[in-house]
Amino acid sequence: EYVTVAFLAHALAESVINAVLAIGLASSGAEELFALIERADIKEKWIAGPKTFHPAYSLPKSCALYQTLQHLTRQRNAFVHYKIDLEMDGERKLEGSRLDRSPLGTQIAWVRRFFSLPYDLASHVRKQIPNLHAFILYDSNPIQRFPAHAVA
Numbered sequence: 001e002y003v004t005v006a007f008l009a010h011a012l013a014e015s016v017i018n019a020v021l022a023i024g025l026a027s028s029g030a031e032e033l034f035a036l037i038e039r040a041d042i043k044e045k046w047i048a049g050p051k052t053f054h055p056a057y058s059l060p061k062s063c064a065l066y067q068t069l070q071h072l073t074r075q076r077n078a079f080v081h082y083k084i085d086l087e088m089d090g091e092r093k094l095e096g097s098r099l100d101r102s103p104l105g106t107q108i109a110w111v112r113r114f115f116s117l118p119y120d121l122a123s124h125v126r127k128q129i130p131n132l133h134a135f136i137l138y139d140s141n142p143i144q145r146f147p148a149h150a151v152a
Contacts, residue, residue, distance in 0.1 A: 003079055005111050010042070010076040012118035013069065016136050017045045020125050021052075023134045028053040042073055046121065054129045064148035065120055068113045075100055075110075113146045120149035 018038055025031045030053060037049050046069060050057040059066055078097040085096040100107065122137040 002107055002111055005114050006075045009114040009117050010072055013121055014042050016118055016122050019136055021049045024053040024132055043069055057128045065124060068117050072114050115143050116146035119143060
């Protein structure tokens with residue numbers, strides 16, 4: 001379930017930022033930038049992408065919203081792009097992927113944050129860019145929102 005939630009939350013968070021970028025860039029007459037920006041890392045898209053058409057936008061790396069996105073991305077990449085540890089002749093040649101092996105209670109807490117993340121990112125964009133005419137993930141029922149994400 002942890003893996004499934006990580007994959008789906010990551011995909012939905014990326015879909016949201018891609019929609020935001022497409023609408024924002026097209027509205028500002030800079031739609032040709034979409035092909036360039038959409039190839040960026042998801043975290044960079046969330047940090048810098050909206051600034052291309054709304055310079056006042058910000059998503060601080062110190063906020064819980066970004067930290068959840070960072071943890072989710074790290075976990076998703078560890079599953080999707082898994083790399084082995086490689087040791088030869090007693091010497092470590094390559095360090096592999098690091099999956100979260102925390103206690104069950106901690107993983108359940110992350111799952112709740114992952115569920116909430118795409119909705120909270122969409123809310124963050126609506127607050128930061130109120131004139132963006134996009135109806136993206138307004139209704140999060142029955143997803144329980146993660147309160148610390150609202151502080152961003």
